[in-house]
Amino acid sequence: MRSVTRYREARPSLFASLFVVLAVFVIGVRGLRNVSIDIPLAVAAGTTVNMSCRYDLQSDTLYTVKWYKGPEFFRYIPKEMPPIRVFGELGAKVLQNRSDAHRVVLKDVQPNHTGKYRCEVSGDSPSFNTMVVSAYMYVASLPKGDPQVRVEKSRYAVGETVRGNCTVPAGNPPANVTWTVNGEPVNSSLVLNITDKLGVNQQLMTIAGLDFEAVQEHFNNGKLHIICHANVFHLYKKQADVILTEERPRLASVLGTRESSYIGVAAKRFEDWFFLNAVITLLLCNFR
Numbered sequence: 092m093r094s095v096t097r098y099r100e101a102r103p104s105l106f107a108s109l110f111v112v113l114a115v116f117v118i119g120v121r122g123l124r125n126v127s128i129d130i131p132l133a134v135a136a137g138t139t140v141n142m143s144c145r146y147d148l149q150s151d152t153l154y155t156v157k158w159y160k161g162p163e164f165f166r167y168i169p170k171e172m173p174p175i176r177v178f179g180e181l182g183a184k185v186l187q188n189r190s191d192a193h194r195v196v197l198k199d200v201q202p203n204h205t206g207k208y209r210c211e212v213s214g215d216s217p218s219f220n221t222m223v224v225s226a227y228m229y230v231a232s233l234p235k236g237d238p239q240v241r242v243e244k245s246r247y248a249v250g251e252t253v254r255g256n257c258t259v260p261a262g263n264p265p266a267n268v269t270w271t272v273n274g275e276p277v278n279s280s281l282v283l284n285i286t287d288k289l290g291v292n293q294q295l296m297t298i299a300g301l302d303f304e305a306v307q308e309h310f311n312n313g314k315l316h317i318i319c320h321a322n323v324f325h326l327y328k329k330q331a332d333v334i335l336t337e338e339r340p341r342l343a344s345v346l347g348t349r350e351s352s353y354i355g356v357a358a359k360r361f362e363d364w365f366f367l368n369a370v371i372t373l374l375l376c377n378f379r
């Protein structure tokens with residue numbers, strides 16, 4: 092009789108454990124869910140960054156929240172006093188009085204803090220459910236100064252090839268450069284990243300070339316407007332421009348000018364291609 096009772100008592104608890112196991116690991120109704128990380132894609136060096144990790148514990152209680160960039164740099168355990176512990180060089184950047192179970196605030200971030208950040212959340216017993224989410228953050232060292240446009244000359248005739256450069260001061264990552272002619276986008280030719288030998292971090296200066304044939308439609312009242320747009324994420328958006336004047340042909344026939352400049356374009360493009368290859372080879376050799 093006793094043994095039967097024991098057996099009956101044991102059954103519910105066995106079912107209960109089974110239910111917990113099923114609920115937590117198979118159905119996942121009860122425990123931690125919906126973990127997400129929210130960090131900026133890009134920030135400027137020297138700034139303070141808010142990073143957050145959201146989660147829904149449902150009926151679970153929190154055991155730990157850990158933050159990693161490679162190794163762990165932040166740990167939050169609500170049962171401990173104080174609940175926050177920090178580790179390493181990145182841990183020293185944590186503003187502890189502004190950080191908690193959902194948030195880590197880092198001060199004075201540097202370009203070498205670029206990388207993948209992970210947030211790991213664990214529920215308490217009995218489930219000890221753990222979930223990890225990650226996101227990438229760039230810490231950009233922005234170009235110190237404005238872009239500059241240079242063109243070969245200030246007057247162009249229809250049919251001639253307009254050539255110029257836009258130079259953006261060194262930064263990391265290098266700026267993206269785009270061109271517009273009278274507001275319309277044109278392709279860059281010959282975009283180069285030149286390593287700045289003076290920089291402590293790897294700083295890259297960008298030189299973007301412009302190379303297009305001037306047609307009559309480009310000139311409004313004899314003027315052509317070129318803009319170089321330089322962007323580093325949403326953090327640096329600057330432009331530089333130049334206005335060219337139409338040169339009306341006086342002696343040579345228009346057809347003659349066109350033909351010779353077409354040959355000029357083809358020849359120059361070929362030269363540029365070789366130049367670009369030479370620079371890339373040089374850069375690759377330097378990186379090794």
Ligand SMILES: *[C@@H]1O[C@H](CO)[C@@H](O)[C@H](O)[C@H]1NC(C)=O
Binds near residue numbers: 125127145147
């Ligand atoms: C997860 O969280 C996001 C926003 O935090 C919310 O929009 C979404 O509905 C949540 N999903 C579930 C299953 O709760």
Ligand SMILES: *[C@@H]1O[C@H](CO)[C@@H](O)[C@H](O)[C@H]1NC(C)=O
Binds near residue numbers: 139140141
């Ligand atoms: C970080 O969070 C604090 C408090 O929530 C807020 O005042 C501040 O503007 C945030 N900073 C950034 C860069 O989002």
Ligand SMILES: *[C@@H]1O[C@H](CO)[C@@H](O)[C@H](O)[C@H]1NC(C)=O
Binds near residue numbers: 186187188189
């Ligand atoms: C937070 O701590 C920093 C030093 O870690 C201190 O400079 C700052 O005043 C504190 N802020 C608040 C609101 O307590």
Ligand SMILES: *[C@@H]1O[C@H](CO)[C@@H](O)[C@H](O)[C@H]1NC(C)=O
Binds near residue numbers: 180203
């Ligand atoms: C990042 O660079 C700073 C100097 O800007 C240096 O003090 C720090 O040790 C570097 N950290 C890492 C993880 O390399």
Ligand SMILES: *[C@@H]1O[C@H](CO)[C@@H](O)[C@H](O)[C@H]1NC(C)=O
Binds near residue numbers: 241242243255
């Ligand atoms: C553009 O840059 C290249 C490479 O530095 C240089 O050889 C060329 O003369 C420049 N062109 C102009 C118009 O400044």
Ligand SMILES: *[C@@H]1O[C@H](CO)[C@@H](O)[C@H](O)[C@H]1NC(C)=O
Binds near residue numbers: 278
């Ligand atoms: C840029 O070049 C590509 C391929 O060479 C071409 O498909 C595209 O139309 C060009 N864009 C402009 C704005 O000229």
Ligand SMILES: *[C@@H]1O[C@H](CO)[C@@H](O)[C@H](O)[C@H]1NC(C)=O
Binds near residue numbers: 265284
């Ligand atoms: C210049 O650098 C940027 C960012 O590192 C890269 O996306 C781009 O392809 C590089 N351009 C050249 C010509 O190497």
Ligand SMILES: *[C@@H]1O[C@H](CO)[C@@H](O)[C@H](O)[C@H]1NC(C)=O
Binds near residue numbers: 264322
């Ligand atoms: C440059 O442009 C590409 C394509 O739009 C983008 O993915 C990249 O993040 C940009 N880089 C910078 C430094 O703004």
